[in-house]
Amino acid sequence: MEPARIDDVPTRDGLIRVSEAITIVRGEEELFRRTAHLFATATDMACAAAGLAGWVGERRPKEVVEARPAGTRVRKIYPSGLLLDPVSARELARRRDELGAEIRVTPEEINETIILDRRVVILAGDLKAGQRGYSVITQPEIVQGVLSLFETAWRSAIDLAVYNAQVAEIRQLAPAVLDMLSQGVKDEAAARRLGLGLRTYRRRVAELMAALGAESRFQAGVRARELGLV
Numbered sequence: 230m231e232p233a234r235i236d237d238v239p240t241r242d243g244l245i246r247v248s249e250a251i252t253i254v255r256g257e258e259e260l261f262r263r264t265a266h267l268f269a270t271a272t273d274m275a276c277a278a279a280g281l282a283g284w285v286g287e288r289r290p291k292e293v294v295e296a297r298p299a300g301t302r303v304r305k306i307y308p309s310g311l312l313l314d315p316v317s318a319r320e321l322a323r324r325r326d327e328l329g330a331e332i333r334v335t336p337e338e339i340n341e342t343i344i345l346d347r348r349v350v351i352l353a354g355d356l357k358a359g360q361r362g363y364s365v366i367t368q369p370e371i372v373q374g375v376l377s378l379f380e381t382a383w384r385s386a387i388d389l390a391v392y393n394a395q396v397a398e399i400r401q402l403a404p405a406v407l408d409m410l411s412q413g414v415k416d417e418a419a420a421r422r423l424g425l426g427l428r429t430y431r432r433r434v435a436e437l438m439a440a441l442g443a444e445s446r447f448q449a450g451v452r453a454r455e456l457g458l459v
Contacts, residue, residue: 250367253364255362264351267345268345273302273345274301274303274343274346275342275344275376275379277306277341277382278307280307281320301329304331304333306335307332307335308339308452308456309440309442310440310442312334312396313453314403325389334386334387334392335442337385338442342379344372344376349366350375351364351365352364396436396440406434406437407437407453408459409423441453
């Protein structure tokens with residue numbers, strides 16, 4: 230099997246070659262231009278996404294779907310907190326159905342990752358000067374390590390349809406509860422405003438925190454903002 234490669238076409242932004250097996254590119258457009266051929270031929274794609282605002286695999290779904298071989302397996306893990314928003318829940322279901330993807334969700338924090346054919350790993354980095362850097366890795370030992378982490382997360386994650394049914398009730402109250410938490414409203418007052426008993430309100434808060442993977446109410450607010458829920 231030939232080693233996977235990315236296209237090394239010089240650009241104004243430049244390309245950082247860390248080693249023969251690790252390359253760093255800047256920006257999603259540059260990433261897609263250099264790796265489009267890998268997405269087009271991949272028969273196994275695993276992806277961990279931190280939200281719906283996607284990068285290469287999400288922004289070019291039509292191109293990827295039309296070009297990829299028949300029978301390609303696509304697995305994606307998303308934050309479970311996205312299911313608290315009905316619009317996001319519908320979007321995930323659409324991606325599952327239209328892309329033929331297997332989708333699971335997890336309350337754990339996610340590092341944005343794409344693994345292609347178990348041979349290439351793309352890791353998203355931090356924003357710098359308005360652009361995100363991406364590490365494209367073909368080193369077998371690193372790829373295997375990242376794949377092992379993904380498989381562990383995949384096994385512990387919950388199927389989209391199952392989790393969607395589990396959070397259907399709390400999803401209706403999520404915006405109001407998050408608003409109460411953001412204002413620092415005491416539980417007794419928040420429960421009265423929402424027409425709930427105190428124990429019921431506190432149970433809903435606990436369910437909301439669990440969906441967001443938060444250990445405190447403050448952290449729940451941070452996660453909710455990161456996901457665009459508030």
